[in-house]
Amino acid sequence: MAEFTSRSSDPTPSEEEHSGWFARFLNVVEWLGNLLPHPVTLFALFALGVILISGLAEWVNLSVIDPRPEGASGRSESGTIEAVSLLNADGLRRIIENLVSNFVHFVPLGTVLVALLGVGVAEHSGLLSATIRAIVLKAPAGLITTAIVFAGVVSNTASEAGYVVLIPLAAVIFLALGRHPLVGMAAAFAGVSAGYSANLLIGTVDPLLAGITEEAAHLIDQDYMVHPAVNWYFMIVSTFLITLVGTLVTTKIVEPRLGEYDPSNAREGAADDRSMEPLTRREWWGLAAAGASVLFVSGLLALGVVPEWGILRNPEDGDILNSPFLRGMVALIFVFFLVPGVVYGAVVGTIRSDEDVIDGMANAMSSLGLYIVLVFFAAQFVSFFGWTNLGAILAVNGADFLESSGLTGPVVFIFFILICCFVNLMLGSASAQWAMTAPIFVPMLMLVGYSPEVIQAAYRIGDSTTNIITPMMSYFGLILAFADRYHKGIGIGTVISMMLPYTIFFLLSWVGLFYLWVFGLGLPVGPGAPTYYP
Numbered sequence: 001m002a003e004f005t006s007r008s009s010d011p012t013p014s015e016e017e018h019s020g021w022f023a024r025f026l027n028v029v030e031w032l033g034n035l036l037p038h039p040v041t042l043f044a045l046f047a048l049g050v051i052l053i054s055g056l057a058e059w060v061n062l063s064v065i066d067p068r069p070e071g072a073s074g075r076s077e078s079g080t081i082e083a084v085s086l087l088n089a090d091g092l093r094r095i096i097e098n099l100v101s102n103f104v105h106f107v108p109l110g111t112v113l114v115a116l117l118g119v120g121v122a123e124h125s126g127l128l129s130a131t132i133r134a135i136v137l138k139a140p141a142g143l144i145t146t147a148i149v150f151a152g153v154v155s156n157t158a159s160e161a162g163y164v165v166l167i168p169l170a171a172v173i174f175l176a177l178g179r180h181p182l183v184g185m186a187a188a189f190a191g192v193s194a195g196y197s198a199n200l201l202i203g204t205v206d207p208l209l210a211g212i213t214e215e216a217a218h219l220i221d222q223d224y225m226v227h228p229a230v231n232w233y234f235m236i237v238s239t240f241l242i243t244l245v246g247t248l249v250t251t252k253i254v255e256p257r258l259g260e261y262d263p264s265n266a267r268e269g270a271a272d273d274r275s276m277e278p279l280t281r282r283e284w285w286g287l288a289a290a291g292a293s294v295l296f297v298s299g300l301l302a303l304g305v306v307p308e309w310g311i312l313r314n315p316e317d318g319d320i321l322n323s324p325f326l327r328g329m330v331a332l333i334f335v336f337f338l339v340p341g342v343v344y345g346a347v348v349g350t351i352r353s354d355e356d357v358i359d360g361m362a363n364a365m366s367s368l369g370l371y372i373v374l375v376f377f378a379a380q381f382v383s384f385f386g387w388t389n390l391g392a393i394l395a396v397n398g399a400d401f402l403e404s405s406g407l408t409g410p411v412v413f414i415f416f417i418l419i420c421c422f423v424n425l426m427l428g429s430a431s432a433q434w435a436m437t438a439p440i441f442v443p444m445l446m447l448v449g450y451s452p453e454v455i456q457a458a459y460r461i462g463d464s465t466t467n468i469i470t471p472m473m474s475y476f477g478l479i480l481a482f483a484d485r486y487h488k489g490i491g492i493g494t495v496i497s498m499m500l501p502y503t504i505f506f507l508l509s510w511v512g513l514f515y516l517w518v519f520g521l522g523l524p525v526g527p528g529a530p531t532y533y534p
Contacts, residue, residue: 023257027497029493029500039471039477039480040374042471042492043381043471047384050086050385050388051087051091052087053388054085054087054384054390055085055086055088057083057388057393058082058084058085062082062393063081063082064080064393064396064400066079066081081392082389083388083389084387085388086384086387091387094387095380095384098383102379102380102383103375103379103380105379106378106382106474109372112163112164112368114330114331114333115164117364118334118336118338119165119337120362120364120365121337121338121341121345121351121357121361121364122337122341122344122360123341123364124345124357124359125342125344125350125351127286127290127340127344127345130279130283130286144174144177145247145251148170148173148187149187149190149191149195149242149243149246149247149250150191150239150243151166151188152167152187152190152195153192153195153239153243154199154200154239155191156192156195156196156197156205162191162192162193163478165333166191166192167188167189167192167482168185168485169188170185170187170188171482171485171486172184175261179255180258181261182258182261182483183255186250186499186502187246187254189468189479189499190246190250190468190502190506191242191243193473194246194466194467194468194499194502194503194506195238195239195243195464195506196463196464197235197238197460197461198242198464199235199239200235200236200239202228202229206228206229206231209434209456210227210228210230212434213230213434213442213452213453213455213456214226214452215438216441216442219442220442220443221446224452226453226456227528229526229527230452230453230526231453231456231457231460231526231529232526233523233525233527235526237513238510238513241509241510241513242506242510248505249502249505253501261486265486267485267486267488282347282348286344287344289344289346289347290341290343290347292343293339293340294336294340297335297336301332304325305320312324368481370484371477371478371481374477375477378474378477382472394423396440400440410515413511413514413515414511416445417458417461417462417507417511417514419437420433420437420458420459420462421462421465421507422466424463424467424470425466425469433463434459437459438459441455441459442455449534450531451532451533453525453526453529453530454525454531457525457526458514461510465506465507465510468503469503480495483495518531519531
């Protein structure tokens with residue numbers, strides 16, 4: 001089983017010394033980050049720290065006024081958010097009673113395990129290897145980076161599929177091309193996570209955020225409605241911006257800094273990913289059969305979604321946005337890897353019985369030992385942090401600081417976005433963060449003349465860009481596990497320093513686009529979305 005250490009065995013992956021100030025800054029970030037202990041130990045210490053701090057916070061009566069309206073879900077009867085101590089009898093009983101449920105109900109755990117069952121079969125059968133070889137041998141090498149970043153952005157339509165499937169796949173593709181596999185991972189991670197709110201299609205997060213925004217807008221205007229597509233125009237344009245900036249950061253900053261890949265740093269078996277032999281005739285037949293099975297499954301899926309009577313639509317109103325189709329995306333990922341994996345294996349001879357299918361699933365699970373250990377402690381920390389209300393108190397105080405500054409012009413959005421970036425470092429969930437901050441920011445900015453739709457678009461910039469540099473993000477542990485395959489003993493600081501350029505340049509360019517789009521060109525951020533609120 002793979003293991004992490006608190007410091008990378010090669011703190012600077014590239015032997016070449018880069019003299020630029022930005023490269024030296026990233027080296028310092030990496031060095032400081034790698035001083036942190038083992039990731040599992042880090043989350044255990046975080047959980048213990050939350051317990052201790054919560055006791056102190058309750059002792060000093062730390063609290064803030066609850067910004068949510070009366071009658072809103074989760075709002076306390078007292079109208080305040082108070083720190084809750086876990087350092088007392090009630091808190092310790094709550095910890096002991098929920099230790100197991102915190103772990104098994106941690107959403108990323110189930111997502112990863114179920115999706116990788118299907119991916120494991122596709123990998124065991126050889127389907128993934130053959131598909132990658134077919135793509136890499138035919139595609140122009142110069143477009144691979146752009147394609148990976150773009151695929152990462154649009155993968156958000158399928159919820160968290162990009163984390164589980166695309167990021168490790170990108171590493172394999174780059175290794176097959178003779179490039180550093182961590183560069184491929186970085187490009188995919190940037191697209192999937194830092195570009196989370198950009199997309200060509202409406203994703204699962206859109207109706208969720210729109211509902212929270214509408215509820216917050218009702219504090220000012222009871223009749224105001226916010227539909228899920230209110231940021232669609234801006235998100236479409238943002239997709240191409242993130243793809244372009246992500247490609248440039250990857251090729252101009254990240255790849256030169258990481259330098260040539262040293263296979264001796266890889267875990268056993270990772271070097272096997274370098275295989276790039278041309279496909280045999282039997283493999284091509286296998287790919288054709290697998291493709292036909294994908295079309296067949298897609299046809300069945302279309303029957304459940306396209307017709308108004310489709311069983312995968314919302315059974316109450318026939319809606320697709322809030323439907324079993326989108327909510328069950330992880331199950332669909334499982335099927336879309338399992339079926340073609342079995343078909344391909346049956347054609348090429350790598351799967352001859354049900355035992356081979358089971359072996360593929362078991363092999364996928366056996367590689368996740370460290371991730372499961374890390375998730376156990378990460379789940380405890382996230383739960384403890386939520387129970388104590390410390391994250392909510394920090395979010396409200398940050399919003400109050402912006403409100404007290406008295407800014408009313410367009411420049412207020414710079415501070416708003418920066419506060420969203422900061423809060424996102426502590427509250428990884430987009431919906432949880434927005435549920436706490438929207439009741440403050442939406443009414444406040446509506447009163448100075450800005451529409452809820454524009455406010456939500458600005459929030460999404462801040463929420464997305466810092467996802468890749470915070471260990472609090474739910475899938476950060478999984479990214480470390482993937483990276484450790486190709487650079488054993490990699491530290492948190494190495495990953496953060498690798499991803500920090502994306503955060504910086506995504507934030508600068510995205511804020512620039514926002515101001516150009518909204519205030520320079522005066523364009524709506526989505527259909528029926530005004531810029532100003534009268």
